[in-house]
Structures are given as C-alpha cells and as structure tokens.
Amino acid sequence: MxxxxxxxxxxxxxxxxxxxxxxxxxxxxxxxxxxxxxxxxxxxxxxxxxxxxxxxxxxxxxxxxxxxxxxxxxxxxxxxxxxxxxxxxxxxxxxxxxxxxxxxxxxxxxxxxxxxxxxxxxxxxxxxxxxxxxxxxxxxxxxxxxxxxxxxxxxxxxxxxxxxxxxxxxxxxxxxxxxxxxxxxxxxxxxxxxxxxxxxxxxxxxxxxxxxxxxxxxxxxxxxxxxxxxxxxxxxxxxxxxFAFDGGAKLPLDIDPKQAWAEKNLRDAPVEVNRASRLELLRVPGIGPKAADAILQARGIRKLTDVAQLHALASATAAKAVPYLLLDGRQPYRQLALFA
The missing domain is CATH 3.20.20.70 (Aldolase class I)
Structure with missing residues (x-):
C-alpha cells in the first residue's frame, strides 16, 4: 500500500x-x-x-x-x-x-x-x-x-x-x-x-x-x-x-496539553507580546514556530498594539492565542470580536 x-x-x-x-x-x-x-x-x-x-x-x-x-x-x-x-x-x-x-x-x-x-x-x-x-x-x-x-x-x-x-x-x-x-x-x-x-x-x-x-x-x-x-x-x-497528567498518569482527553498548561499558568499572568522571548511565545496556544518568528520580526519594526496586527501575523490561530496575551500592556479580548 x-x-x-x-x-x-x-x-x-x-x-x-x-x-x-x-x-x-x-x-x-x-x-x-x-x-x-x-x-x-x-x-x-x-x-x-x-x-x-x-x-x-x-x-x-x-x-x-x-x-x-x-x-x-x-x-x-x-x-x-x-x-x-x-x-x-x-x-x-x-x-x-x-x-x-x-x-x-x-x-x-x-x-x-x-x-x-x-x-x-x-x-x-x-x-x-x-x-x-x-x-x-x-x-x-x-x-x-x-x-x-x-x-x-x-x-x-x-x-x-x-x-x-x-x-x-x-x-x-x-x-x-x-x-x-x-x-x-x-x-x-x-x-x-x-x-x-x-x-x-x-x-x-x-x-x-x-x-x-x-x-x-x-x-x-x-x-x-x-x-x-x-x-x-x-x-x-x-x-x-x-504537562498536566490525571491520577492515572494520562493526559486529559478534553483539552490539548498546551492549552491545559496555559489555563493554569497564563490565564492570570498573560504574556506581553512585545517583550516575550521566543520560548515564552511558544508557550502560548495558537503560536507555533512560524508565528513566533513572525512576531519577533514584526515587533522589531514597530510595537504590536492591537489584534489586527496579530491577526495579520497568525490569522488562523490568533483567536486561540489572544486570551493568554497582552498587547502593549492591555488584554485584547474586545478587539478579538472584530475577527471572530
């Protein structure tokens, strides 16, 4: 075959x-x-x-x-x-x-x-x-x-x-x-x-x-x-x-491992896009190696301040990332609705 x-x-x-x-x-x-x-x-x-x-x-x-x-x-x-x-x-x-x-x-x-x-x-x-x-x-x-x-x-x-x-x-x-x-x-x-x-x-x-x-x-x-x-x-x-494991040393089936970690660690301490290292960006759900590199390159040219900029860099996954991010010190929940 x-x-x-x-x-x-x-x-x-x-x-x-x-x-x-x-x-x-x-x-x-x-x-x-x-x-x-x-x-x-x-x-x-x-x-x-x-x-x-x-x-x-x-x-x-x-x-x-x-x-x-x-x-x-x-x-x-x-x-x-x-x-x-x-x-x-x-x-x-x-x-x-x-x-x-x-x-x-x-x-x-x-x-x-x-x-x-x-x-x-x-x-x-x-x-x-x-x-x-x-x-x-x-x-x-x-x-x-x-x-x-x-x-x-x-x-x-x-x-x-x-x-x-x-x-x-x-x-x-x-x-x-x-x-x-x-x-x-x-x-x-x-x-x-x-x-x-x-x-x-x-x-x-x-x-x-x-x-x-x-x-x-x-x-x-x-x-x-x-x-x-x-x-x-x-x-x-x-x-x-x-990783978060259950009592049987298994991964939860109802949530992906990256999001499970983010819910525990980033929900109340979101990552500032303009200062985060590449490894810190890679901890955010929806941000993979390509998106992280694009963010690092873009913020070297200008500060990232709104979801529109983030959406342009990672259009397919911006919605997943936004709850765990700060854009110039602000949580961009309301901006996200424009791109839903």
Whole structure:
C-alpha cells in the first residue's frame, strides 16, 4: 500500500512494503505473528521488490519507499534482504529518491551502518515505553539488547561518521496498561539523548487470532494528545514535567496539553507580546514556530498594539492565542470580536 508520509523534503506518496509477511516472532498484537493462519504469507526477493518499486516510481504512482519485513531465518538474514533491496535501487536503478528502511531487532552494527548510508531514514520500533511494557507486548523481543542498543548505535554513527540518515521509532498505545507519562518520558530521553527525529504513537486495535483479540481498542483521541505533547517536547522546548497528567498518569482527553498548561499558568499572568522571548511565545496556544518568528520580526519594526496586527501575523490561530496575551500592556479580548 502507499500513503502520504512526511519526509525531509515535504509530504510524499510513499510505498509501504514488506520483504515478507511471514515471521518467526509471535508478538501478541501483530497481524503477521507466527501461527496466525488468517495472514497471507508473501515473500519477495530483493530484486523483485526493487523492480516492482521502480516501476511504480517511474509511473509516478509513488515517490518513496518504506521497507520493512517479518523476520525469517533470523534478524541478520532478514536485514540483509532489506539492505540488498536498497542497494539494487541505488546502484542498479540509480534511484535517488526517498528510502526509509526498518532496522530489525538484533541487526548487526555494520548492517545498520550500511542501511543508514543507503536510506534517508531508518526506524527501530520500541513498541513499549519500558522493558516491562515490551515484555507484555512481545515476549521474545529484548528491549535493551535488541532495540535500545540499536538506537544507541545509530546515534553513534550519526555523531562519529556524519551519516545524515534520520531515525524514528513507534509505540503501541493502550494494549498493556501503558501510561502517557511513560510514553512521553521515553520519548523525551530519545529526543534529548539519541537524536530521535520523531516518535510515532499507534493506537492499539485488536486483531483476530492473536492473544490480544479480545482487548478493547485504544482511543484515537489519546493518540492525538500524545502527538500534540510529543511535538511540544521535540519542537517547543517543553519537558515532561510541564504537562498536566490525571491520577492515572494520562493526559486529559478534553483539552490539548498546551492549552491545559496555559489555563493554569497564563490565564492570570498573560504574556506581553512585545517583550516575550521566543520560548515564552511558544508557550502560548495558537503560536507555533512560524508565528513566533513572525512576531519577533514584526515587533522589531514597530510595537504590536492591537489584534489586527496579530491577526495579520497568525490569522488562523490568533483567536486561540489572544486570551493568554497582552498587547502593549492591555488584554485584547474586545478587539478579538472584530475577527471572530
């Protein structure tokens, strides 16, 4: 299948493919787990996969490849096939477009290096936020030795050898009692310590003929709140301690995390637009990096005194920001009605 995927050069229609849908592992949530007879098992050779993708790329059906696989004959053998496919595309077909390669649990150091040399992006899916959560999801996976160590190697290769391939990970949300606090703490460490490009949060949905088939699906609203919080960690200078969690260490579902913080901290102490730092502006709901930069540039030319000026700088989100702002010492509630 193919879908729109965010890449360093913007969104692209990317083919999501697997070398094989067969797998030796029996992860409890996965439709491709060993022993599930409802799954059709299909296997491609590296040359078949590369040729199929190249024909779709030439027809402009897709503009990138995300290649994963089930594990057959061990992780090292499977990783070789993923790498071989990328080698064929880069060398034989002279493909210069976007490639994202999955790193198999337990892949070798030199394999990871070669995958990063060939790919724009690689991924190591932690699935669980902690060792115990992963054990409940996938008992045969080793959290530290198969997954975290691979993320550390990727960070080392980027730092020591200057390989530019970015790295992402994914978590399964809501199947085994995981909390938002756990997920965000792990995400924060990966962003700060290992240079993670992005954490993906995938709401659990039960699959028939798996041990989790009778579990309830996880809330898509919860997934959305995790993404909002994750972006605040990655792009806005937030820390996990800034978020409001309920008694179960979950984010509130009825309000976005940024607005929840603003209601507590800015409602009675609004931010003065003409003096605030970039980080202070980024704390205000409705003000993102582009709007913050536009405000900083505009106030260097003249003082911002009314909502019309703010609306011109951030037209789509000015209404959301205004309750938490001062414009030249005044709260601009009444002016806002003109632009409602």
């Amino acid at each position: 193919h879908s729109q995927v965010s890449t360093p050069s913007g969104k692209k229609p990317v083919l999501k493919a697997m070398i094989t849908t067969a797998c030796e592992r029996d992860c409890f949530y996965c439709p491709f787990r060993a022993g599930r007879n409802k799954t059709q098992r299909i296997t491609f050779s590296p040359d078949e996969m590369a040729t199929t993708f190249q024909s779709l790329a030439r027809a402009k059906v897709v503009d990138g490849l995300f290649l994963s696989s089930g594990i057959i004959k061990g992780s090292v053998t499977t990783q070789d096939k993923i790498i071989d496919t990328a080698e064929i595309l880069r060398r034989k077909h002279r493909y210069r477009g976007y490639i994202h390669l999955k790193i198999m649990p337990g892949a070798e150091y030199d394999q990871i290096r070669r995958a990063m040399q060939l790919a724009d992006r690689v991924s190591v899916n932690l699935e669980g936020a902690t060792e115990s959560r992963l054990r409940a999801l996938a008992p045969k996976k080793d959290y530290w030795n198969e997954l975290i160590q691979r993320l550390q190697w990727i960070s080392q290769l980027r730092e020591r050898e200057g390989i530019r391939s970015s790295v992402v990970t994914q978590f399964v949300v809501g199947a085994v009692g995981d909390t938002d606090l756990e997920l965000l703490l792990t995400s924060e460490k990966l962003y700060q310590q290992l240079g993670l490009k992005r954490a993906y949060y995938s709401s659990f949905h039960p699959v028939s003929q798996t041990p989790f088939e009778n579990l309830a699906a996880s809330s898509l609203t919860r997934e959305f709140r995790l993404y909002q919080a994750g972006f605040l960690l990655r792009d806005y200078g937030w820390q996990v301690e800034d």
